[in-house]
Amino acid sequence: MRLHCPICGERDRREFYYQGAAVMLERPGPDAGAAAWDDYLHLRDNTAGDLDELWSHDAGCGAWLRVTRNVSTHEIKTVVLAREIKR
């Protein structure tokens, strides 16, 4: 599997660190309550189709990427710099 880093171009999967579902971009506020934090930290849709996820280009530019990937076929749909989503 290869990911297209918007900064570095197409690179081997081994250059990237996987964080998981991109829920981390939707961090609840400190007073959001236990249910919201449980949802954020633990509960997942865990879809078998297209998933938004966070990857870091650790062995490259170090940027955080939001990758939309089909987790059954491993087809990469889109790659966007996380900083452009979460300013």
Next chain:
Amino acid sequence: MRFSGLKVLTEGLTGNKGWGPHWRSPEPKSEYDIVLIGGGGHGLATAHYLAKVHGLTNVAVLEKGYLGGGNVGRNTTIVRANYMLPGNSEFYSHSLKLWEGLEEDLNYNVMHSQRGIINLVHSDGQRDAFVRRANSMCGQGDDGAILDRAGVEKLLPFLDFDQTRFPIYGGLYHRRGGTARHDAVAWGFARSASDRGVDLIQQCEVTGIDVVNGVVKGVQTTKGPIRAKKVGMIAAGRSSQVAAMAGLRLPIESHVLQAFVTEGLKPCLDHVVTFGMGHFYISQSDKGGLVFGGDLDMYASYAARGNLPLVEHVAEAAMTLMPVIGKAKMLRSWGGVMDMSPDGSFIIDKTEIEGLFVNTGWCYGGFKATPASGHTFAHLLATGNPHPTTVRHRLDRFRTGRGLMDEEATGSQHNLH
């Protein structure tokens, strides 16, 4: 279907035309007391214990594919009880004891082989940790012994003891650990459940779970609706999709774990050996193939096949540990879909929906749990109360933070196990 020496002899002489099916293949009834979603090892074990221990036989197991076609057919067959934390410790101890009586219980040869497991030690710190673990295992009533380097050399003379990166100092020896024939486990449980009156229904996919006012009423399937007083979700690898049909989100991320087997070789490896520092473990099947595996591919995946970087990583670890393996040809590889929980331990519990129960989160260790998973899930379904060995395996432990069982001490977070 029964086997005997005489039957094998007469069938062998008459063209093997007299063998019958192991289990009945009934059409589903319109209603059952209990419906289990998932005809894998754990689902079939649950059906067996519901019938045998609790006398509940108005039960159906619904399987969208074929019996035992999921992770019970896609693992590395290791059976052990070398856990340390309260909760897991007594559960896997319970499971190993069930394994030890399983063949008599089922009257079925599951080829359970207590050949011993050796976890290799490569540093003083790791030895200290394994001494502590061995003490915990002994304290639990199981077995654990510490081998020095000479002790390991005697059992595994072909390992590379003086490798520069991870020289081998000794090992943790769990004698009652070993392997079993994975498919036979599923078949044995299936035959027993079927003989006792449980309906095993294959090619029957559950397409919906009927919930009215917070109470489960039954399921919709590709073979029509089936009413049920209780429903157990026990579909490893598809847990989240099944739970979503009841409107539930689980604390699960699914990942793929690869395994490999070489061509058949003469007996050379008598034990199960784990090389934790290299993320590698290996045993030899009764057919002669060296069966080995490594780490997760480390990203979410429902593809029951893995990526090449991990193949390379596992092959490197194999060559580091036992260079002799370089002469063997790799025959095939496969992947199983692992339901990973945040703390690395499983979940057997009620849900917020009355009558709906969940069994999930086995991470990469579900096979050895098969009998106890079935035994304790059956107990929960039959009595409404958790079995004493699963009282800690609550669905809500992540929300409350109480009773987490973080065996690897990495933190209760999804991408750390």
